[in-house]
Amino acid sequence: MGCWLVTGCSTGIGREIARAALESGNNVVVTARRIESVQDLADEFGDRALAIALDVTDKDLIADAVAAADATFGGVDVLVNNAGNGYLSAVEEGEDAKVRLLFDTNYFGVVDTIKAVLPSMRERGAGHIINISSMTGLVANPPNAYYSSTKFALEALTEALAQEVKPLGIRVTAIEPGAFRTDWAKRSMWESSTPIGDYDDSVGTRKSLIKDFADHLPGDPRKVAEAVLMVAGLDEPPLRLLLGRDVLKAVRDKIAALSASIDQWEAVTKDVNFPS
DSSP: OOEEEESOOSSHHHHHHHHHHHHTTOEEEEEESSGGGTHHHHHHHGGGEEEEEOOTTOHHHHHHHHHHHHHHHSSOSEEEEOOOOEEEBOTTTOOHHHHHHHHIIIIIHHHHHHHHHHHHHHHHTOEEEEEEOOGGGTSOOTTBHHHHHHHHHHHHHHHHHHHHHGGGTEEEEEEEEOSBSSSTTTTTEEEOSSOOGGGIIIIIHHHHHHHHTGGGOSBOHHHHHHHHHHHHTOSSOOSEEEESHHHHHHHHHHHHHHHHHHHHTHHHHHTTSOOO
16 A cells, blocks of 8 residues: 545545545545644554645645655655635636646645645656546536636646656646535635625526535535546556546547537638648
């Protein structure tokens, strides 16, 4: 069994992943911004669970968490980048400081954590980086334009990183959950404080739906954890794993629409090249 480092373990998917990894016999560095929110896992699983306070927007705290994993368990074998926040806003309503913090958490925090574990993984010639993305990292709709942007960026990072580190023995996977019953649409959700009335019937309506159905979403976070545990055990894991019937339909619909658009405009696409 190896050592896992999981970010954002206080609730929801991150907590279920940490618990599933511990129950399967792994050592786990369980992290959250408030250490008291994950201390119970350390109390329950004893020496195999190390509780660490971690805000992924703080590089020093990331370095401390990775150093603790190295000192206690001999290095990180599986990194799960789960920490993140949502943000409900029309593009025009977006608040600059909040959007930048969203990127610092959902994207640059992932980048910094990956960079912190890669030297040890490269030295050992092994490791698995699992990025918890989202259905909205593949299909963008209001009021998630900014949140989707962070996840689209994470998808690109995952895709390129996988090619960079595969020759070094390191695996990379993006997990794309659909709508799951977590705190994403409640405690972990930010919202623009400068709404614009012209968007009430479009963006505003969708905001209300997301908040109203937060406790009734179809996805089971424990099933995500079980899927992540399965993927981590594969010698040839998928680059992407869609989780949920909603994300499966949304992505298939997008692929069909994209394919139809490509075919419709193929002549224009080809016409911009110099004659061969």
